[in-house]
Amino acid sequence: MEREVQRVRAAFGSGRSRPLTFRRRQLEALRAMVQERERDILAAIAADLSKSEFNAYSQEVITVLGEIDLVLEKLPEWAAAKPAQKNLLTMLDEAYIQPEPLGVVLIIGAWNYPFVLTIQPLIGAIAAGNAVIIKPSEISENTAKVLAKLLPQYLDQDLYAVVNGGIEETTELLKQRFDHILYTGNTAVGKVVMEAAAKHLTPVTLELGGKSPCYVDKDCDLDVACRRITWGKYMNCGQTCIAPDYVLCEPSLQDLIVQKVKEAVKEFYGENIKESPDYERIINLRHFKRIRSLLEGQKIAFGGETDEATRYIAPTILTDVDPETKVMQEEIFGPILPIVPVKNADEAIQFINEREKPLAFYVFSRNTKLIKRMIDRTSSGGVTGNDVIMHFMLSSLPFGGVGEAPPRVQWDGSVSRKTQFRYFFASTSLFVKKPEARRCKQTPVSSQQPVEGRLGETVLPETAQQREARASAADPPGRRAGGAHEGWILLKSDPCCLLILSPELFFYQIVNEPIIFKSYQKL
Structure with a gap:
C-alpha cells in the first residue's frame, strides 16, 4: 500500500496534473467512460442494490454527467487567480490568491449510492489538479469491481489509482500520509478516519449520517405531504442519508398520516411491493438484521414483512413510538418510518433540540411564519419546507451537517458544486513587489x-x-x-x-x- 501511494505521489510531483488542459482532458475522459460504459455501471448498481435501470440512471449516472459538464464549463473561472485587496503601501504591487492543488487525495466512497458518491468527489479532486487514490466501498462490491476495471482504462493510471478491499486494506491505507481525506459513511468509521488522519495532520472531509426529523403541521396539505414523505423515505429502500427518519405530529394526525402514506406506497410500488422493479433491497445481510431488529416491540401500523433470503423489508410505519426505544436512538437507514406524537410545534422543537443536530429537517405547513420559527429555533445541516430532500437537488445551495452529522466540506459546514472543487485545493497568498519600486x-x-x-x-x-x-x-x-x-x-x-x-x-x-x-x- 505504501508503494502505491508513493507511486501516485511521484506522479503528482511530476506536475502534469496541474495544467488546466490536462484536467479538462481527464474530466472529458471520465465523461466518456460514463457514457460508453453506462450498461456496465447500471448493471453493477442493480446487482448491489436491486435498483432498476431507470432509478440507477436518474439517481446516480445523470448526476455525475451533469457534474462533469458544469465543472468543465466553470473550471477556468474557478481555477483562476483572484486579485486581493491592496492598501496604499502596496497599491503598485501585485497581490492575489492562487488556487493550488493539495497533492494526493484519498477518497473513501459510500455503498448506498456507490457510483455517484465515489465519482462526484473524484470530479472535484481532478478539477483541482490533485492525484487521487479511490477506495470504493467493499459493501457495494459489484460497483467497486466495475470502478477498478473502468477507471484505469480512461484516466491517467499513474495519477489516479483504485484500491479495493475491506477493513484490512482501508486500515493500511489510512496509515499512509495524504494531503486530504474524504470519507462518506457512518460516524463510527468517521472517527477512525479522523484519528488516523490526525497522526499526519491531514485535513479531513467527513460526510456522515444522522436522524432527519419531519414535522407535519395540522395546517398543511396532508395528501401532498404524505406523498412527498413516502417518496423520500422509501427511495433506495430508505438507504439515503437525508431521508426523513421519523415524523413528529399532533396525535390527531397520526392515523391520517398512516392511511395516506399507505395509499402513496401502493401508488408508487403497486399492490405487490416485493415484485416491484422500483423497490430496492437492503445492501447486505448484516444491515438487514440490524434494521429488522428495530421492529422488535414496536406497534406496526403498516408493513413489517421481511424476507432474509432476498434482504427484503417492506415499507413500514410505526405508531406511538417511545422516544427511548432503539429505533429512535440511531439512524434507521432503512424503510421504517416511526411516528412520534407531540402536542404542538413547540414540543416538536424541544424534542429535536434535546437530541443530536439533524443532518436535514423537514417542515410541512401552510403557515410560513411557523416554518420560519422552526428554522430559527433549531439547528440542522439543511431544511426543506413542504418537501423533502430538495435542498440537496439545488446545486447552488451548500449541503452538509453540523455536530455529529458533519459537512462534506472541511469544517465550513457546507458543500456545493463549486465547493466540491474548492475543498480539494489550497488558497495560496501571493505578493509580488515590482523590483524597480522604491516607494x-x-x-x-x-x-x-x-x-x-x-x-x-x-x-x-x-x-x-x-x-x-x-x-x-x-x-x-x-x-x-x-x-x-x-x-x-x-x-x-x-x-x-x-x-x-x-x-x-x-x-x-x-x-x-x-x-x-x-x-x-x-x-
Missing part, C-alpha cells in the same frame, strides 16, 4: 523630524504668521508645518509610528518616536 523607506529615528498635520491632510508651506507664532512659542527646531515636509500627506499615525506619502509618491515609515500632530488645513 517604501524606513527612516531612522535619529534623522526624523516631527511633522504637524492631521491624517489625510497635506502639509502646506509655512506662512509668515506661522513662522512668527512658532518663534514666539519657542518651538523646538524641526517642528514646522512646511520645510522639508512640504506637500507630504499623513497616512497613518499612532504613538510609535508615522506613515507619510511624499509628493514623489514615496512612502516613508517613521517608527519608535512619539509624534504630535496639529491640524491647520484640510485637503
Whole structure:
C-alpha cells in the first residue's frame, strides 16, 4: 500500500496534473467512460442494490454527467487567480490568491449510492489538479469491481489509482500520509478516519449520517405531504442519508398520516411491493438484521414483512413510538418510518433540540411564519419546507451537517458544486513587489523630524504668521508645518509610528518616536 501511494505521489510531483488542459482532458475522459460504459455501471448498481435501470440512471449516472459538464464549463473561472485587496503601501504591487492543488487525495466512497458518491468527489479532486487514490466501498462490491476495471482504462493510471478491499486494506491505507481525506459513511468509521488522519495532520472531509426529523403541521396539505414523505423515505429502500427518519405530529394526525402514506406506497410500488422493479433491497445481510431488529416491540401500523433470503423489508410505519426505544436512538437507514406524537410545534422543537443536530429537517405547513420559527429555533445541516430532500437537488445551495452529522466540506459546514472543487485545493497568498519600486523607506529615528498635520491632510508651506507664532512659542527646531515636509500627506499615525506619502509618491515609515500632530488645513 505504501508503494502505491508513493507511486501516485511521484506522479503528482511530476506536475502534469496541474495544467488546466490536462484536467479538462481527464474530466472529458471520465465523461466518456460514463457514457460508453453506462450498461456496465447500471448493471453493477442493480446487482448491489436491486435498483432498476431507470432509478440507477436518474439517481446516480445523470448526476455525475451533469457534474462533469458544469465543472468543465466553470473550471477556468474557478481555477483562476483572484486579485486581493491592496492598501496604499502596496497599491503598485501585485497581490492575489492562487488556487493550488493539495497533492494526493484519498477518497473513501459510500455503498448506498456507490457510483455517484465515489465519482462526484473524484470530479472535484481532478478539477483541482490533485492525484487521487479511490477506495470504493467493499459493501457495494459489484460497483467497486466495475470502478477498478473502468477507471484505469480512461484516466491517467499513474495519477489516479483504485484500491479495493475491506477493513484490512482501508486500515493500511489510512496509515499512509495524504494531503486530504474524504470519507462518506457512518460516524463510527468517521472517527477512525479522523484519528488516523490526525497522526499526519491531514485535513479531513467527513460526510456522515444522522436522524432527519419531519414535522407535519395540522395546517398543511396532508395528501401532498404524505406523498412527498413516502417518496423520500422509501427511495433506495430508505438507504439515503437525508431521508426523513421519523415524523413528529399532533396525535390527531397520526392515523391520517398512516392511511395516506399507505395509499402513496401502493401508488408508487403497486399492490405487490416485493415484485416491484422500483423497490430496492437492503445492501447486505448484516444491515438487514440490524434494521429488522428495530421492529422488535414496536406497534406496526403498516408493513413489517421481511424476507432474509432476498434482504427484503417492506415499507413500514410505526405508531406511538417511545422516544427511548432503539429505533429512535440511531439512524434507521432503512424503510421504517416511526411516528412520534407531540402536542404542538413547540414540543416538536424541544424534542429535536434535546437530541443530536439533524443532518436535514423537514417542515410541512401552510403557515410560513411557523416554518420560519422552526428554522430559527433549531439547528440542522439543511431544511426543506413542504418537501423533502430538495435542498440537496439545488446545486447552488451548500449541503452538509453540523455536530455529529458533519459537512462534506472541511469544517465550513457546507458543500456545493463549486465547493466540491474548492475543498480539494489550497488558497495560496501571493505578493509580488515590482523590483524597480522604491516607494517604501524606513527612516531612522535619529534623522526624523516631527511633522504637524492631521491624517489625510497635506502639509502646506509655512506662512509668515506661522513662522512668527512658532518663534514666539519657542518651538523646538524641526517642528514646522512646511520645510522639508512640504506637500507630504499623513497616512497613518499612532504613538510609535508615522506613515507619510511624499509628493514623489514615496512612502516613508517613521517608527519608535512619539509624534504630535496639529491640524491647520484640510485637503
